[in-house]
Amino acid sequence: MTPPPGPPPLPELHWLEQLIERGHPHLQAREMRRIHVPGGPSFPVHAITLGNPDPALPAVGYFGGVHGLERIGAEVVIAFLQNIVTRLAWDTGLHRLLEQVRLVFMPIVNPGGMWAATRANPRGVDLMRNAPIDARERVPYLLGGQRLSAGLPWYRGRLGDPLEAESQALCELVQAELLGRPFSIALDCHSGFGISDRLWFPFAHTREPMPHLAEVQVLKTLFDQSHSHHPYIIEPQSAQYLAHGDLWDHLYLQACENTGRTFLPLTLEMGSWLWVKKNPRQLFSRKGIFNPQIGHRQQRVLRRHLALLDFLARAASSHERWRPPSDDRAQHHAQALAQWFPT
Template sequence: MSWIRLSEFAIILLNVFSIIYPAIARGGEYTSQFPGRHLLDDGDSKPSADVAKGYMSNAELENAIMAFGERCSNISRIYSIGRSVGGLPLWVMEISDNPGREEPEPAFKFIGNVHGDEPVGRELLILLANWLCDNYVKDPLAKFIVENVHLHILPSMNPDGFALRKRGNAKNVDLNRDFPDQFFSNNNVEDGRQPETKAIMRWLRRIQFTASASLHGGALVANYPWDGTQSKRRDYYACPDDETFRYLAGVYSHSHYNMSLSKEFPEGITNGAAWYPIYGGMQDWNYIHAGCLELTLEISDNKWPNASELPTIWEYNRMSMLNLVATVAKNGVHGRIFSSDNGKPLPASIMVEGINQTMKARVGLADYHRLLAPKMKYEVKASMPGYKSKSTAVMLENVTTLDFILDPEAGRVSKVLETACDCTGTTKSNLEVVDILAHPQLEVSLLVVVTLAFLLLLLTRKFCLNPPKQRQLPVSKRPIIV
């Protein structure tokens, strides 16, 4: 019996149980205590109302998101990650052939409108979602993305700033300077941060994203970590995955109409600190605290171009956006990790020799998705307390499927792994389970529950004798099992 069928049976069991018991984008004027970027001395002045002519209002954006959800309900779901200072919901569109369900697939997120006066991203992200809806049956790239990636799109992180026609949020805080920063220990607490920032941080605790990109305006370049430096000086400051980030930035730049032709930025890419250091930025936080490889994409020279230019900007960026998302499934080392004694999935750590950055397999499915620069040889290691580590060398052409089966250490009994809360809402929380067990009618159906649990145990034992194999990505070679 496959892992998917076993999972479906477990869900059925729970359902029965429940029935029984009912660029300036990166720079610009700086407003926090840390040094910032000052590309242009434009301050944070509010532009005229005419500048928004032709752009969607917040109400129109919400309507567009809901209309997309209704039109494309077979490959999407709409959810909110929180609210802005002004109480506006931060809507997300998830696009997948199984939206809302956990699968051993990488997740990617786009975030637009981080700065209120950079609205191009929110327009392009609505266009991207609708393009995928219209083309996933007939276009091979759209089909590949829908079937192999869980894509999450947040068109506007800062709807209040957009409504005010200004950079910061309703409290005049630059949201791209509001995240915990590695160089300022007094800035590493969550309390006191803006609700929009907290919403992003909670989001990444719920969903383990492989990669990400935020869309900004005011330049034309793909920016990658680090954003700041230890010395606080403008200088190239490489993160451990510098080669991989350069590769991802190059995917976007070279797929763009003219970004890679830039005379200011060779190949149309730049290290953030080499451009100009910032602190409290979102992309560095993503990488350090969530293992998510995020780019900051400057997609238009003008922060607020005339709305008539949006179709052209969309065409210039369309293939870049699609190729970047597809790369998370077409590149790197992907796999799952199991215990050799009973076949249970292990949320182990994945390390690559020479790269000082540990990635985690996901709790539950134990899948991992490690992006790496192609055409290189890597030593990949899986480790977990109570188990013997294993490693193997892979020559990465584009994508490799690599599963690990770890042996328990002699004389040690592995602790039963507890799965995390199912954030999709398909299972009950601990509090709900406690409430069920406290139900006064429990003894009436106890026999039914015990019988179903016994059947599940028999199926589980059968499953453990035949551990599941990793779902093979369409462009992958035969899976490697270590």
């Protein structure tokens, strides 16, 4: 059947699938799920992997498009994948890096929501409120996750229902490619919170510090030293708000069941209110406040975060050189408590 004329129904997906084709045979791609929009098209949820598959080696996962309104998160991940695919043709340093690390991509977790320009998936469920984990302390009304109605934002889904198909795809990929390794990092790219760019680490369901606080503190120090003028506020998500159903808390707690492995899930929250401040007209755009609307500003955002995504790949590949040894962890943990959890 000849495809209809005009632009593709989801340009980001078209961009991603072109990269998958260009990256062959270095990339391995598989369709984790097929998402059907009621009365509309269906879309694949793609997983892309490259690098050394040896499970004894570290890995980094890059995720985007969990919330359909936040297209820029998917675009940042796809832009980094494009950077990788382009360099594969000539960059011997990149090939050496890929011998030491596994890279995993799921750039568009929620294609149905992205097509419909909604935060939730086509069933009205907010995927970042969908995991079977409840906050231990009080959460903000609605914002922290609710089971009242799919017609209201931040809907968790019905109690007892299985994970949404998109959430299942993300969890299966993380479990298969990241959690079984001695060391792994995940970066999930979002937008919409405040003016500043933030890097969040667990927890979202409690204000208690995460067990791997020492590793996060050393990783932050490395990033501060390597990129001394970076724009990020690095903090636990609980410093801003608590929420039910966070997928990364859910997966991190699974990883903690094996004390010999380290999994560090991070969330990039790009401060989209800065784009609104510079361009108030985007309040009335179909793409909303969560994505830069002016072309040069979008290109700047796509460039802005490449250094972070590349840093995580290099930090993971050389984790044995910087991870705190057991006799130093207590000191780094105490420093992190003083920085992020002052009494």
